Amino acid sequence: MSGARIDRRAFVVAGMAAGAGAAAAPAWAARSPARPQAGPYRGLRTGTVAAFLGIRYARASRFAAPRPVPAPTGPVDATGFGPIAPQLGLQDHSQSEDCLFLNVWTPDANPRARRPVMVYFHGGAYTSGTVTDPLTHGHRLAEQGDVVVVTVNQRLNVFGYGWFSPWGDRFADSGNLGQLDLVQALEWVRANIDAFGGDPARVMAFGQSGGGAKIATLMAMPAADGLFHAAATMSGQQVTASGPANARERTRAFLGEIGVREGDMETLLSLPAERLVEGLAARDPILGGRVYFGPVLDMTNLPRHPFWPDAAPRSLHVPMILGNTRDETRAFIDPRGPVLTGLDWSNIAERLAPQIRIDLDPRWVVARYRARYPDWSPARLFYAATTAGRSWPGQVIEADARARARAGAQATWVYQLDRPSPVDPLRGAAHTDDIPYVFGTLDAPGSYSGTGGGAAETSAAMIAAFTGLARTGRPGLAHWDAYRLPERATLVIGDGSTAMVADPRRWERELWATAPYIQPGS
Template sequence: MNTIDRRLVIGAGLALATPSSASAQETPVARTSHGRVRGMRTGDTLTFKGIRYGAPTQRFQPPSAPRPWRGIRDALAYGPACPQRGLDSEQQSEDCLFLNVWTPSLSGARPVMVYIHGGAYNTGSGSSALTDGARLCAHGDVVVVTLNHRINAFGYCYLAAHGFADSGNVGQLDLILALEWVRDNIGRFGGDPSCVTVFGQSGGGAKIATLMAMPAARGLFHRAATMSGQQVTASGPLNAARRTAAYLEGLGLAAANARTLVAITAAQLVAALQTPDPVLGFGSVYFGPVLDERHLSRHPFYPDAAPQSLHVPMLIGNTHDETRGFVGADRAIFNLSWDDVPRRLATAMRVDVLPEEVVRVYRRLYPNYSPSEVYFAASTAARSWRGALIELEGRAHAGAPAFAYQLDWRSPAEGGIFGAPHTLDIPLVFGNLEASDYIGERTADGEAMSRTMMDTFIRFARTGEPGWAPYTLPQRATMIFNQRSNIQNDPRRAEREFFARIPYVQPGA
């Protein structure tokens, strides 16, 4: 049995464990619409992990509700993550539709905060130490939910031409099923089903933006916060089909034999994710939401903000130094020469512009910047930040409530060389500073920044506004989170204006 298949068996066993012998006084029991679950008490917080919200999945098919069970099932351990590369620390299984709940009490009607994990639709889970909901729950007297769902080829491989009409968006349908579970059950966990906030970072934010254009998600959430994650356009069906063809070739399958995909092992499907992307021309094959005219019939923020969700307040944010979070082991990028920068920028930006012209403009705007500082600033502005601006402007033009933030607080790791990188806002919002490679410990400065961001997100979840003016044109009010947070109108205006004249290409689309 290969590694992923072995984890499939182990993970399913953990999630469906038989009731333990712990007394009811020590372990709370909640009733769901499918059966009762037993959690655990840690201090003043009740935790339920690995609650099944969907039945075991059928590959490339929409999810379905779980079968009811008798007795009490343990909810004491996280459920398995969707099969993927690079997540050796967790069990993996195609049977991955599980969620986790942190609550102060099973009674009451508190705001509900549902976190959707990132990972570029390709990796990740709701079981990370970064997103443990205990501190956020206790700090704000809110109910916190995290979840797993199908990602990469399992959630987004577009196989409509081969008999799987829903396949390009089943990962999104999993999220909708999870939100339906929240609507139907969170009241029994002390939450208010009429006050549900979805929030997510990177790919999680992109998934949320996509949900805002999916009719089946209408009414399932009442606020939305996206952290360094945008989805201006989905993948078109023709490009999605090109990616499927390349993926099948990577698997050694002819297109006519695509249905054999349901019979091969999960490990084989994961291994083929390394197939080069035929649309982008670099990187591994991209899978994400598809404009399939079935579940998604318009782009989330093109040509405008999706009308169905204009009444939902949005909090849209980015970090100041997003691309410093993509450095990895390549520390040479901190010591680039001016000759190096154009070549590096060519594949890091999401706009089609001469990199040499970008360097020229940035050297004029920031004459004291080093080559590496120009690289990080320009690649950040042309990538995640540009998508956020398009979404904010779309909401502003529609008169819909949206609020902007930018995280400038420098992470202390390695003398601060990473600035405010991609993912830094996750541990700050959840209060899990020691779980972050960029922070690593609980300091007075980190605690203060974390409290500020936690308070902001909790206020937004509770009231629909975070404490500053909405993003309007031409003011562009933006909260700058730092040791001394403040509101700035149109921050980095010159950078914004430079890239605004160049068409934006959604990553992956």
Template sequence: MTLTRRETLGALAATAVSVTPARAAAPSPRVRTIPGPVIGSRDHGVLSFKGVRYGADTQPVRFQPPRPPAPWTRPVEALDYGHASPQSGGEAKQSEDCLFLNVWTPGLDAGRRPVMVYIHGGAYSTGSGSSPLYDGSRLAARGDVVVVTLNHRLNLFGYAYLARLDAGFPHSGNAGQLDLIQALQWVRSNIAAFGGDPGRVMLFGQSGGGAKIATLMATPSAAGLFHRAATMSGQQVTASGPLNATRRTRAWLEAAGVAPDRVRDLLDLPAEVLLEAARATDPVLGYGSLYFGPVVDHQTLFRHPFYPDAPPRSAGLPMIIGNTREETLAFLGGDPANAGLTWETLPARMSPDVMRIDVAPEIVIAEYRRLYPDWSPDQVLIGASTAGRSWRAAVIEAEARAVQGAPAWVYQMDFPGTLENGRSGAFHTVDIPLAFDNVDAVGSRVAGPGAHAVAAGLSDAFIAFARSGDPNHAGLPAWTPYGLPGRETMVFDVETRLETDPRGDERRFFANVPYIQPGT
């Protein structure tokens, strides 16, 4: 068959196209950490490294300080989250081999980007750094920052205090805090390889995460490992004293069937048995399961975090302190016991396990009915329990910083989320997806008009804070640090604004009631 010149040229062109190699996919990112090399992945322009080991398996050293990981030479894939600490509830992938962290970065160049390390909540007992709400890719891209989340030992594995029963476990009451310190040491030594600046490390954390940060601010061995701190609905005024912590340990041992003089038998019991025994009623509080949290042990922690004053060693550390307007809606808003509350039944619901302070409920109700005559009994329950047990510690810390001459920037989140039962309000955890700019992520209960704008305002404030130690940016009104007597507070909402002494009447009322951190 004879081809025309045009047909010949067309055939040659088709052949050329068919043999042209496709553009090679970008190679997977690799970083050589001090322990060994890791391989990450690329996702929407951000590099991620998940499940990077920062410590050895903790099971062989239960209740002891963490150990560094054994070095490795062959590259390890860091493509999936690591194990979470053993705990009650449905957290995936639980194991005592849980010292892992995750890194998101815009690039591996020597950009010396600010580093934002998030410490998860869960009241020292539950949680991990693996929630979709904590995915750092959007925050890293938005602010050209490096984001880190992490796992560490929780509950009895991180905070059961054994030292007064067996001197061989002197650091047991703060092992979980020592994990955090080892993670921060890893950041200091390795984060430059991920494009981060080890001299600009910001800690931020919600609920128990914020409390862990407040405790680190008073911990000598954490000095110099971070340079800014932001706590979100998580404060720690007092830690456990050694005697109360030992009372809890004795109750736990009894539930586990272990004699107080045979503490080392705990080393051989399955994690599930230890967790089940921790369900025993707390002998200090008289309600709820056993509380395990940091202990003033004079080994790791030598003073209470914010009592009798703000920790002097952190006076030079810029700080943000935040809370949400209806914190306890998250805990009480779906409780069937609160359905159909009346003024007659309300006092019984404002029990010590709800209010967490020793105050006559009738006096509280009378004051709230005076302040807010149009409120329902349910609104009084949420408002008073929020002010008395949650917001109270934030006020104490902010005032202590102001007296110290190292004031914090304080915020109140008023933008609402929606609970599973449809109730709406600015409940505990509502600011997490806003700070991460993850309002569309799985598990976020923040949506609707204004959500992305509020997320921009808060996340950009945190990014600015990580970069310079000051949260002010062009998208916010001027944010003045918290002082006395002004008590300046940024109220985040559809119309974000700076207020002086918001809810001042509630603050003054509860200032007359002695406060001790719940659980300690």
């Protein structure tokens, strides 16, 4: 892929997806080169790639499982993104509870093409986010990787993960509705993707941050069995799900915020969506901060934790890439913000304490780091410790668990993105920075990659790696060795270069392994 072309075409779409219209005869029979078609869907062209946007894959009532939609009986306009899930923020986007839409980019909507399919789930924990973000538009990945790209929106926060099962059997699937939405999207892909030139027998699920955590959770869900054949997670792990007791306490906090009596589901079902969104400002009784909603260990849809006490056996046949960035926490702990302002050796332990997820004395942690790295500044130590003690341990646990699995399990490959942002020197290689490399969207709003030669080479390598996994079940870089114990071989991705390194942060891994990791939200 080193010769793949990277250009600066603008990708512009207007309007929202229109509903299906009735027709007396299949109006999509006459194909137009200006308006690409796949079955009943009429898309648009972006460069050499056909895009089909805002395709409905399911419907759902509030707090109920999604239902598949029947095949369209007439032509469907697929030239605009559908609405996104209700959430705090992103007020410049159209939000609706009716948000079960996906998007497809394909080099050629030819049913005989049988290209590998890459299905992307967005980040934002389980609370926010959308695949309408220009960073995750799939036109360049489809073109450069010769794959079919699908991106999915689903229900989030209380709409997708609120735990209402204690108040009636009709809410038995609550707590995991967002996950069931993703299952329904994958079902749609299996049934329909051949019309877009995709191979339903070669479907790879990939996602960043919360999107990766959603994939890890799907790997423990019976309903997802057989729906994807490879997986890649980017800075997104889910070792354990929320327990039902904690989930119930969060629901109580939410109900208190909006003034609804516990168990009064009729009122909750009748409130406008905007009022429920306001309730997301409730304080989380377990973690502090805004209330968290995520997958719940309900023993039905999710009958076990994804990676505790081991890797879910039902997913061991799925080859997997696991990746993180070297400086994860520089993305969400602002180097120019109040936490770092005035940081020095006298206050670093105090400021470190609320940022880590492993219960070690921060004074002891700081002392160990200073002894090991005496030349480091307080800021460098702070970001290394918060990344290794908060954002990275889940990946180590998942990779080690898969490496310990029984004989015959499919391989796992691990990467670490070290390439620092040339756009913001204080950012380093932060959370989300691998997205534009994988999608080829180096010049999109929100990208910190830059567009120079190093960015292009890094992107070409990551596209080759990910599309190779989708195509053949192993990354498309010949020198990327599988992750095994005790070597822990890791692909370290630098500025236009890649190298295999054994256990690259061994000292930090061992330091933080002296106490158990607690998955946020568990």
